[in-house]
Amino acid sequence: MNLILLGPPGAGKGTQAKEIQVRHGLVQLSTGDMLRAAVKAGTEIGLKAKSIMEKGELVPDEVVIKIISDRIDEPDCQQGFILDGFPRTLPQAAALDQMLARKKKRLDAVIELKVDYNRLVERIVGRYTCATCGEGYHDRFKRPKVRQVCDVCGGTEFTRRADDNAETVTTRLMAYYRDTAPLTGYYYCKGTLRTVDGMAPIGDVAKEIEQHLAEARRDG
DSSP states (O other), X not given: XXXXXXXXTTSSHHHHHHHHHHHHXXXXXXXXXXXXXXXXXXXXXXXHHHHHHHXXXXXXXXXXXXXXXXXXXXXXXXXXXXXXXXXXXXXXXXHHHHHHHHTTOOOOEEEEEEOOHHHHHHHHHTEEEETTTOOEEETXXXXXXXXXXXXXXXXXXXXXXTTOSXXXXXXHHHHIIIIITTHHHHHXXXXXXXXXXXXXXHHXXXXXXXXXXXXXXXXX
């Protein structure tokens, strides 16, 4: 089964992708994670994307498409994948359709996580991660059980993304609603769009997604 998780930054796409990956054995393909890894490694693509990402702007199509196309060809993706953060624009969606057709693959479902703008800004600005294991936390919604000590690994150092500030978040959200939101109409017309409440508790979102995936299997 091949899926897309659609929604603005901070909607919970990454969290839900990990849940689906565990339950169904699919491979999560997060362009954001791959680009950040490239930035950290100082690769050619990483250096090109770094300044763009820090401004909250979109990475050029050719960079993102190349990463996704190469990744889909790897053996672990043959049983199915979850695209998190791609496509971001209508041209990318069209390019994805062409790419999958060449590979004799198709999308089974596009899951849209709908959110409230003001609550979403609060969610993004307050998040941080353990510098050792990457476990995610939030200033308000998910604090460590012991102050400044990671629940998972016991680490005491935490990091925040440089672009998780109100100004940059607003820029990213404006880019999403301008460039990516039209994809809901695109996939609705193709009959693959399914919508869930992205502001609901994580477990409730996961259950609703599972219902949609069951429907997609029956329809397919």
